[in-house]
Amino acid sequence: MNQSELLRLAAERGIRYREALPQARVTPSASPDSLRAALGGPAPELPSDPDVVLTRLADVVEAGGLMGMGSGRFFGFVIGGAVPAALGADWLASAWDQNAGLFAPTPGVAIVEEIAGRWAIEMLGLPAHASFAFVTGGQMANTTALAAARNHVLAQVGWDVEADGLTGAPAIRLVVGEEVHVTVPRGARLLGLGTRTMERVAVDANGAMLPDALDQVLAAKPKQPTIVCCQTGNVNTGAIDPVGVLAAVAHRHGAWLHVDGAIGLWAAAGRPSRLPGLELADSWSTDAHKWLNVPYDCGLTICAHPVAHRAAMTVTASYLVQAAPGTDRDPVDWNPEFSRRARSLPVYAALASLGRSGVADIVDRCCAHARRFADRLSAVPGIVILNDVVLNQVLVRFLAPSGVDVDHDARTRGVIAAVQRDGTCWLGGSTWRGQAVMRISVSSAATTTDDVDASVDAILRAAGAG
Ligand SMILES: Cc1ncc(COP(=O)(O)O)c(C=O)c1O
Missing domain, CATH: 3.90.1150.10 (Aspartate Aminotransferase, domain 1)
Structure with missing residues (x-):
């Protein structure tokens, strides 16, 4: 089978799978051992026909090895489906197989990313000057934003964390709600902020952070570099923190306010009144693979402080073809990854096909x-x-x-x-x-x-x- 026939076979299998989803049982039925037995064994020594490999893979995995996560009757975790334009663009991203780290080698993809990022910022009602990064998901979106925040709050007290690291640095206060999602402390671990000193703010009955409680926590230790993390969309209840009020409190105490909007940020696209004052925060994270219904994996960091964001992420090497500052946008300046998939293509297609x-x-x-x-x-x-x-x-x-x-x-x-x-x-x-x-x-x-x-x-x- 030649490459074109093979790709048609794969596309046909994908199409058939998706056509059957609305009627199919949602829950996997195959036993882990049967999957291992059918696909495993010793590492292959000799080549196999690619069509045999793909057919076997699809036959075995589709026969009870998949959860119908794209089904309209899947309500687990927080998992969006895939709108058709986004899924199609994702297939193109694989076919084009671009390394989307730099502008110059792949201008078409880099420009699509520029537009998708700007559209997202506009639809969410966030500041037009904000910077952005397309990352793998909410975890990395939170971590990237926390890295920008770390840079900014330490720069304000004269400490260059990118050059000097955290050893000997002024201690950073990380203040979160009682209902913080686990990916925020995990991001804090990755960034050397640790979790032992993390301070927790009381929440209301539905899990939303209480502004007065935040005020009290912040007032207890004034004048320390401080990052506050709130959220729009509690992973259990869906509660939305009052971002505008929290931003006023955080800023009165000189703190940076990050919004973990993995679930709920997109609620601002239709009705900004759902998330009043959202635009007043310093950074935001969201997932495209949740409510925007873009295939995995895709999240977005947005930052109102582009200088801090870029300083936390940028990298240079003599063999790279990098744009001069202030000219074209190299994603590598804003992302934690170096080489990366063109994951903004499905976001562009989702936003273009759906509109606000x-x-x-x-x-x-x-x-x-x-x-x-x-x-x-x-x-x-x-x-x-x-x-x-x-x-x-x-x-x-x-x-x-x-x-x-x-x-x-x-x-x-x-x-x-x-x-x-x-x-x-x-x-x-x-x-x-x-x-x-x-x-x-x-x-x-x-x-x-x-x-x-x-x-x-x-x-x-x-x-x-x-
Ligand atoms: C509030 C919140 N933040 C962050 C995340 C992590 O997102 P991801 O799984 O895309 O890394 C989730 C996941 O459900 C979430 O609910």
């Missing part, structure tokens, strides 16, 4: 679906919604019948396991305020009202209430 109204429509539909889950489930006796459903997240608790040894945690976990076995939809569990919950995240453009209803029916069957 299309992005807003995805957000609005997901929020309405989350509301529908909450309304239908809470109408059934013995089922309680634990969060205020302000976004796309729903936390459901199943109460055990009264009697001795009532264990609502066990009952809730039992229902989750039964839903997962059923396979109509997939969702996971979590713990909220010490209580086991079923966690529903509606993040896919593919989800329809019928998907929600079929999934509610499956949940009620699993709970013995259907």
Whole structure:
């Protein structure tokens, strides 16, 4: 088989897989051992026909080895689907196989990245002068922003962290909400900030940071270089921190405010009133592979302090073909990676094909679906919604019948396991305020009202209430 035939075969397999998704069972059914046995064995010594390799790979993995993450009935973690234009552009990114670190070797890709970054900033209502970087996801978006913040707050006290490192540097205060996502402390570990001294600010009942509590924490140790991390979209409840108010508090104390918007930043694209004062922060991170519905992996750092952002990331080498400062944009100046995939292409295609109204429509539909889950489930006796459903997240608790040894945690976990076995939809569990919950995240453009209803029916069957 020649290369063209082989690529058609791969494309056909991908198309067939996606066409079957709306009807397919969501949950994987193959055993790990059967997958290992079918694909593994000793490292191959001799070549094999590429079409045989691809066909076997697809046959085995597709036969029960995949989770239907692109299905409209997948509600686990926070996982978006892939809008068609973004998926197509992602395929092109592989076919073109460009190293997208520099402008000069691949001007078309670099310009698409420039435009995609500017469009995202405009749609989110963030400052026009902000810099940006397309990274692998929310983890690296937070880490890149924290690196820029580290540079800036130390520069303000006369310390050049890029040259002198952290040994002997003034201590940085890292202040986060009680509900901070685990990727922020992980970023702090990677950047040498550590987690032991991280200070936590109280949150409200739904998990949103309390401005007065932040004020008190910051006032306790004035005049230290300080980074505050808030979030738009709590991973459990979807709660949105009051960014504008927090920015005013943080800035009054001379602190940098970072917004972890991995989940919820795109909510600003349709209705900025959902995230008032968002533009007042110093840096933002978000995922394109969540609510923008771009294929994995793709996140975005946006920074209101381009000098600090660039200083934290830039790199030079004599063999590179780098643009003079102030001319073309070399992604390597803004990204933690050196060589990198052209992951802005799918973002460009998503934003161009959806427009601001299309992005807003995805957000609005997901929020309405989350509301529908909450309304239908809470109408059934013995089922309680634990969060205020302000976004796309729903936390459901199943109460055990009264009697001795009532264990609502066990009952809730039992229902989750039964839903997962059923396979109509997939969702996971979590713990909220010490209580086991079923966690529903509606993040896919593919989800329809019928998907929600079929999934509610499956949940009620699993709970013995259907
Ligand atoms: C609030 C928050 N921040 C960061 C992340 C990490 O994003 P990623 O998985 O894309 O690295 C997540 C993931 O769910 C999240 O919910």
